[in-house]
Amino acid sequence: MGNGEEDGVLDPITEGLIRAIQLILSGDPEVYRITALSVFVSISGTLLSCVWSVPISAVLALRNFPGKRTIKGLFNALIGIPTVALGLYLYLLLSRSGPFGYFQLLYTPYAIIIGQCVLVTPIIVSFTTSALESVDPDLRTLARTLGASSRQTDAVILMEARWGVILAVIAAFNRAFAELGVAMMLGGNIRDFTRVLTTAIALQTAMGEIAFSIALSIILLGIVISLSIIVNLARR
């Protein structure tokens, strides 16, 4: 009886795994469409966030000003913000009756990009600031004695911390890629339009389509793990 129960639990998973591999290898168009949109919105959100997050980190790490510790603490605290809560606040801002309703961004891929952008900003800021602060302060002094301007000195520090900055960006991408709340609330999980890997997995699992969910989760994990491996190899 015990064996029968175990078989009953194991069989759908094994079957799901086999079908998942078939779906991936056969080039199922829906699987690839969902994956492509996920990669697009997560890369866009992460890179857009870098535009302000890296300069903010440089200021936090390399300049002294009143309130610096408080701001750093705030960014650290925001790393753990629940994505559903963030999704809700952004939903209110982007909905028709909200202040940005005019732009009609809700339930579009752009809304997901905006949400992921906001979501990953604290991650990039905190990790990049930490990477910049960990650079030997004597390097700064050295650059100054060799005649470097303030900007050139900052460039030396940024160059030195480049791997820390890259890891911060990768961590941010992974967070954006794997989050559900923002994509669900701002994208609406519309088939062939805003459906990304995480929202599709949630939906397909609820519908009992375990094989499809497993296929998508294998892709999700594969991309996240491959990226980390590639970065580690490049670092060597």
Next chain:
Amino acid sequence: MNVMISHLEAHNLTKMYDGSLALEQVNVRALARQVTSIVGVNGAGKTTFLRILAGLDTPSEGKILIDAMEFRPEELRTHCTMVFQKSVMLGGTVYDNVAYGLRVNRTSKQDIPSKVKFALSIVNLNGFEKRKARKLSSGEQQRVAIARALALERDVILIDEPTANLDPANATIIEQSIKESAQSRVVLLSTHNLPQARRLSHRTVHLHRGRVVEEGDTASFFANPRDKRTKLFINGELQF
């Protein structure tokens, strides 16, 4: 290098850190084509003094003159450069390290290779251009640091304890390069290694608890010290 300067003068330099005096009314005159050694026990204020001359710290009082002209800290950095006790290497090769200062100071691209080569030859590191700077031994790194400073062709080179904890072979090469660099500029050397000060310097200044207690030409400084603390220091009996 442009027209060579004749001397550097620290005039009544005082530096306070958190209410305590690190330097008090320090007056030092260092001439070009000479090595001036600043000697003293650890904590005497030697590094603080050099950092002020390098424009890295601002004095609480006093001024720094080069050929009788006063310079602000940020202006000093265009005339002086400093070699630190702990050599810090930039990422990349030995060439990248020595060329860095030349690049940020907008030296013509064509001139950089020859200047790097010349600077490396002074510290006996010919052929090291492509080596990773951070993979070198500490002695070799210190020699790169000296080459990096020499390549800039500044009027004043400030060298802080350059051979502390180095093996004799590297120390000898570094001492030789210090002598050579003094042929065309002001060299100030901070050291607690008295035999080294005796070997290298034309003038010696004894800094004790942030104050100059004795200075003079090196021969008479060591032969006939006037100050009691200098006598004790030379005999290795001075307690800080």
